[in-house]
Amino acid sequence: xxxxxxxxxxxxxxxxxxxxxxxxxxxxxxxxxxxxxxxxxxxxxxxxxxxxxxxxxxxxxxxxxxxxxxxxxxxxxxxxxxxxxxxxxxxxxxxxxxxxxxxxxxxxxxxxxxxxxxxxxxxxxxxxxxxxxxxxxxxxxxxxxxxxxxxxxxxxxxxxxxxxxxxxxxxxxxxxxxxxxxxxxxxxxxxxxxxxxxxxxxxxxxxxxxxxxxxxxxxxxxxxxxxxxxxxxxxxxxxxxxxxxxxxxxxxxxxxxxxxxxxxxxxxxxxxxxxxxxxxxxxxxxxxxxxxxxxxxxxxxxxxxxxxxxxxxxxxxxxxxxxxxxxxxxxxxxxxxxxxxxxxxxxxxxxxxxxxxxxxxxxxxxxxxxxxxxxxxxxxxxxxxxxxxxxxxxxxxxxxxxxxxxxxxxxxxxxxxxxxxxxxxxxxxxxxxxxxxxxxxxxxxxxxxxxxxxxxxxxxxxxxxxxxxxxxxxxxxxxxxxxxxxxxxxxxxxxxxxxxxxxxxxxxxxxxxxxxxxxxxxxxxxxxxxxxxxxxxxxxxxxxxxxxxxxxxxxxxxxxxxxxxxxxxxxxxxxxxxxxxxxxxxxx
Amino acid sequence: xxxxxxxxxxxxxxxxxxxxxxxxxxxxxxxxxxxxxxxxxxxxxxxxxxxxxxxxxxxxxxxxxxxxxxxxxxxxxxxxxxxxxxxxxxxxxxxxxxxxxxxxxxxxxxxxxxxxxxxxxxxxxxxxxxxxxxxxxxxxxxxxxxxxxxxxxxxxxxxxxxxxxxxxxxxxxxxxxxxxxxxxxxxxxxxxxxxxxxxxxxxxxxxxxxxxxxxxxxxxxxxxxxxxxxxxxxxxxxxxxxxxxxxxxxxxxxxxxxxxxxxxxxxxxxxxxxxxxxxxxxxxxxxxxxxxxxxxxxxxxxxxxxxxxxxxxxxxxxxxxxxxxxxxxxxxxxxxxxxxxxxxxxxxxxxxxxxxxxxxxxxxxxxxxxxxxxxxxxxxxxxxxxxxxxxxxxx
Ligand SMILES: Cc1cc2nc3c(=O)[nH]c(=O)nc-3n(C[C@H](O)[C@H](O)[C@H](O)COP(=O)(O)O)c2cc1C
Ligand code: SF4
Ligand code: SF4
Ligand code: SF4
Ligand code: SF4
Numbered sequence: 001x002x003x004x005x006x007x008x009x010x011x012x013x014x015x016x017x018x019x020x021x022x023x024x025x026x027x028x029x030x031x032x033x034x035x036x037x038x039x040x041x042x043x044x045x046x047x048x049x050x051x052x053x054x055x056x057x058x059x060x061x062x063x064x065x066x067x068x069x070x071x072x073x074x075x076x077x078x079x080x081x082x083x084x085x086x087x088x089x090x091x092x093x094x095x096x097x098x099x100x101x102x103x104x105x106x107x108x109x110x111x112x113x114x115x116x117x118x119x120x121x122x123x124x125x126x127x128x129x130x131x132x133x134x135x136x137x138x139x140x141x142x143x144x145x146x147x148x149x150x151x152x153x154x155x156x157x158x159x160x161x162x163x164x165x166x167x168x169x170x171x172x173x174x175x176x177x178x179x180x181x182x183x184x185x186x187x188x189x190x191x192x193x194x195x196x197x198x199x200x201x202x203x204x205x206x207x208x209x210x211x212x213x214x215x216x217x218x219x220x221x222x223x224x225x226x227x228x229x230x231x232x233x234x235x236x237x238x239x240x241x242x243x244x245x246x247x248x249x250x251x252x253x254x255x256x257x258x259x260x261x262x263x264x265x266x267x268x269x270x271x272x273x274x275x276x277x278x279x280x281x282x283x284x285x286x287x288x289x290x291x292x293x294x295x296x297x298x299x300x301x302x303x304x305x306x307x308x309x310x311x312x313x314x315x316x317x318x319x320x321x322x323x324x325x326x327x328x329x330x331x332x333x334x335x336x337x338x339x340x341x342x343x344x345x346x347x348x349x350x351x352x353x354x355x356x357x358x359x360x361x362x363x364x365x366x367x368x369x370x371x372x373x374x375x376x377x378x379x380x381x382x383x384x385x386x387x388x389x390x391x392x393x394x395x396x397x398x399x400x401x402x403x404x405x406x407x408x409x410x411x412x413x414x415x416x417x418x419x420x421x422x423x424x425x426x427x428x429x430x431x432x433x434x435x436x437x438x439x440x441x442x443x444x445x446x447x448x449x450x451x452x453x454x455x456x457x458x459x460x461x462x463x464x465x466x467x468x469x470x471x472x473x474x475x476x477x478x479x480x481x482x483x484x485x486x487x488x489x490x491x492x493x494x495x496x497x498x499x500x501x502x503x504x505x506x507x508x509x510x511x512x513x514x515x516x517x518x519x520x521x522x523x524x525x526x527x528x529x530x531x532x533x534x535x536x537x538x539x540x541x542x543x544x545x546x547x548x549x550x551x552x553x554x555x556x557x558x559x560x561x562x563x564x565x566x567x568x569x570x571x572x573x574x575x576x577x578x579x580x581x582x583x584x585x586x587x588x
Numbered sequence: 589x590x591x592x593x594x595x596x597x598x599x600x601x602x603x604x605x606x607x608x609x610x611x612x613x614x615x616x617x618x619x620x621x622x623x624x625x626x627x628x629x630x631x632x633x634x635x636x637x638x639x640x641x642x643x644x645x646x647x648x649x650x651x652x653x654x655x656x657x658x659x660x661x662x663x664x665x666x667x668x669x670x671x672x673x674x675x676x677x678x679x680x681x682x683x684x685x686x687x688x689x690x691x692x693x694x695x696x697x698x699x700x701x702x703x704x705x706x707x708x709x710x711x712x713x714x715x716x717x718x719x720x721x722x723x724x725x726x727x728x729x730x731x732x733x734x735x736x737x738x739x740x741x742x743x744x745x746x747x748x749x750x751x752x753x754x755x756x757x758x759x760x761x762x763x764x765x766x767x768x769x770x771x772x773x774x775x776x777x778x779x780x781x782x783x784x785x786x787x788x789x790x791x792x793x794x795x796x797x798x799x800x801x802x803x804x805x806x807x808x809x810x811x812x813x814x815x816x817x818x819x820x821x822x823x824x825x826x827x828x829x830x831x832x833x834x835x836x837x838x839x840x841x842x843x844x845x846x847x848x849x850x851x852x853x854x855x856x857x858x859x860x861x862x863x864x865x866x867x868x869x870x871x872x873x874x875x876x877x878x879x880x881x882x883x884x885x886x887x888x889x890x891x892x893x894x895x896x897x898x899x900x901x902x903x904x905x906x907x908x909x910x911x912x913x914x915x916x917x918x919x920x921x922x923x924x925x926x927x928x929x930x931x932x933x934x935x936x937x938x939x940x941x942x943x944x945x946x947x948x949x950x951x952x953x954x955x956x957x958x959x960x961x962x963x964x965x966x967x968x969x970x971x972x973x974x975x976x977x978x979x980x981x982x983x
């Protein structure tokens with residue numbers, strides 16, 4: 001590849017052809033401010049519409065300033081990133097954005113995490129010289145996501161995520177001129193669209209134009225209601241990210257501190273979604289083996305591959321986009337919903353509390369879980385199995401609200417019986433983890449032999465679509481993995497066209513899996529954060545004494561005392577579900 | 589008064605129809621491609637739709653770009669308010685345009701051409717398609733493979749900008765791309781593409797027919813040939829006129845004014861306002877040593893007499909920009925709106941008159957930070973109107 005010589009701020013620099021001015025500057029330690037640009041390294045995700053014009057720089061010989069994020073270097077270029085014209089332009093552009101922004105920072109959900117706020121701070125904006133008009137859009141609330149469009153800066157990151165990465169196609173630029181904004185078609189509400197609530201738009205929005213629906217108030221009210229028993233479950237990916245909200249390095253596992261914070265917040269029992277993940281493996285793994293053996297016996301009615309079903313955004317995605325294939329995914333409910341069902345049917349009996357007096361809160365890395373918990377089929381006579389699903393970020397704000405010094409908290413343990421889990425349950429949080437957990441159990445059940453090695457490295461990684469074949473004692477089990485709905489779409493299209501020959505496929509909507517979920521602490525475009533969380537998840541797994549779901553003693557006890565066996569009638573009733581054709585249905 | 593310009597001269601080249609297109613086409617196809625390009629270059633023809641880019645050079649750059657496929661697009665989006673010269677060309681001499689497109693295809697190695705037709709010109713679609721059929725039949729007869737399709741525009745002014753136009757043809761939202769890369773390298777479907785205005789193409793026809801010299805003999809240095817002007821406003825004789833480039837605005841006003849002209853907006857919303865005191869020194873042509881200001885893209889000339897409020901004129905232009913901006917880049921999306929609200933705030937007395945100076949600075953910043961020609965050219969009308977009619981803005 002050809003090398004290009006240029007000068008940036010009087011320093012010579014040599015970079016590869018095709019490098020942008022922004023990247024070339026970064027190589028010599030010059031950080032040009034940006035706003036709309038976002039690059040998630042290694043994930044192949046980049047947003048650079050060159051729209052905000054914050055990163056403009058002076059290129060000698062050019063009449064106009066050049067947006068450094070999209071302008072490629074050329075031989076002999078002489079660039080100044082801070083000429084008086086560039087500085088003035090950057091300030092003016094930022095002031096213009098601020099002139100059309102409701103300056104309610106003090107009470108804004110994004111305060112402290114807002115990239116526009118950071119930019120204004122970095123540029124030392126103390127006055128907005130040009131005032132005039134502010135946009136007045138209508139707010140849009142859905143079961144999971146709030147769009148406060150007045151705060152949209154037209155960076156188009158959400159649009160890129162929704163269209164290019166997720167291929168859902170809900171968000172796009174609409175209107176012209178001052179009214180231009182990113183919105184669902186015809187500026188309809190999100191809940192009238194095919195939005196999956198994956199929250200990847202929320203994860204990348206630099207401002208509070210897109211945020212999750214806030215349930216912290218409801219949780220606080222439940223906690224302070226003496227007539228209620230309030231229990232909590234925490235998803236695997238949360239413990240690998242929560243520390244970031246308290247200025248801890250990404251990749252710190254804060255399981256014990258999280259438990260003690262929850263206890264301090266006043267939850268009556270601190271349980272673990274990982275327990276329910278083990279339960280999911282029991283049900284889903286059994287379903288896989290059933291289907292597999294029928295298939296091997298030549299039963300033509302049985303459909304393979306089996307697809308995982310623990311990601312609600314993925315479920316909503318195929319209900320809208322591939323309803324003809326709604327028989328393929330496993331009928332197993334997600335761990336969150338299995339937990340809810342067990343809590344409200346089994347645990348209530350155990351502690352002798354009425355269903356309506358038990359409040360189940362879940363802490364999720366996820367925005368879609370809010371929507372999932374509100375689905376009609378997961379309620380009994382109007383009382384939902386899971387009352388409130390809050391995100392990792394919402395938990396952090398509850399902890400801050402309660403004046404808890406998170407970093408200095410002691411490490412505490414989950415309560416029993418719904419707090420015991422295995423390494424298999426933990427890895428649910430990373431792409432490939434669900435299927436690895438399933439393989440650990442299915443292998444031993446199918447072959448009747450013990451696994452020599454529990455780690456299936458071939459199923460791990462960040463590649464968008466992965467394939468692996470596992471030797472099940474002579475049977476080659478072919479496994480597919482996709483994360484990100486765009487990748488899921490590719491696999492589904494292959495299944496539909498008959499090209500695919502997998503036995504089992506894991507699908508997660510968020511890039512990286514739940515560790516990259518829409519409810520996690522903001523990564524602000526730094527993909528290494530997601531990688532570090534992934535490493536933490538596998539570390540936690542490796543440190544567990546029990547690493548296979550079917551060896552979780554409390555799971556075995558649950559079957560013994562209550563459920564009978566996997567796929568029993570009771571299990572079916574409480575732990576499985578059905579899917580709907582939503583191709584024509586726009587919900588209200 | 590300068591002597592280096594022409595007196596106002598009406599010309600009749602563009603609409604003159606001698607029905608000789610078959611002859612011009614077959615003759616051109618026998619010429620060497622570089623010969624055609626060189627003669628276009630020596631004619632010094634500059635684009636009549638955009639920033640006045642030399643047409644010969646544009647064809648040359650596109651031809652030289654390595655690629656398996658190239659395209660020629662005729663820009664007939666004509667969205668500038670008050671201009672309808674391209675419409676007239678396509679109604680009266682469509683075959684001249686088609687011939688020019690085919691010759692361009694021959695020169696650059698394109699076998700497909702497109703006419704991006706303004707949505708409001710739907711009524712032209714059928715007659716144009718008839719002309720295309722006749723034209724393609726003839727091409728077939730002489731064994732030249734070239735096809736032309738009409739693409740109906742969506743009614744947005746910004747889609748006339750060449751890269752927004754291509755985005756729109758590709759089925760995306762009509763939004764300008766970052767440049768570079770230019771369409772000559774990376775145009776429609778990522779292939780090298782020539783985008784030319786309807787009128788530009790007719791001028792190439794004139795050059796194919798009469799040779800570069802005859803074209804170059806018209807006009808003045810830097811501004812060769814003739815141009816169609818859409819003349820409107822306070823004039824007793826509005827309409828479309830073909831005039832030789834290089835006349836002084838004074839001569840123009842003497843011919844078309846109503847005797848009370850106080851200012852002329854040269855080049856429509858994205859052009860400049862010239863006040864009476866500068867009529868004599870202003871030469872109508874492309875930017876260059878001899879000409880005072882750069883030429884109007886679409887050739888719109890709007891005359892204002894002393895009864896007009898220049899505040900209203902500016903208000904209308906800003907309103908137009910504010911609505912027609914595609915909205916993707918900050919300086920233009922927010923800038924246009926704040927300029928508009930700003931002049932009203934001054935007019936209402938909510939802001940001191942000195943705020944206008946800040947607004948001029950803002951428009952200048954928009955000029956060198958906006959993504960495309962729309963946002964970049966707002967400063968033209970804004971500062972020329974505000975500076976020349978300060979009192980009208982304030983009181
Ligand atoms: C906002 C905007 C609108 C434009 N509209 C038109 C148009 O309607 N017709 C046109 O020929 N060129 C239009 N242009 C210029 C085109 O981008 C392009 O430069 C031109 O078609 C090139 O043709 P030419 O070289 O023959 O002039 C517009 C440019 C801008 C920035
Ligand atoms: S939540 Fe997901 S599907 Fe819905 S708009 Fe955002 S990115 Fe698109
Ligand atoms: S909603 Fe957020 S992410 Fe989407 S364009 Fe607006 S500011 Fe950007
Ligand atoms: S991948 Fe995880 S975080 Fe993302 S939508 Fe699915 S369940 Fe939620
Ligand atoms: S200058 Fe205006 S019209 Fe051009 S790209 Fe920017 S917002 Fe769109």
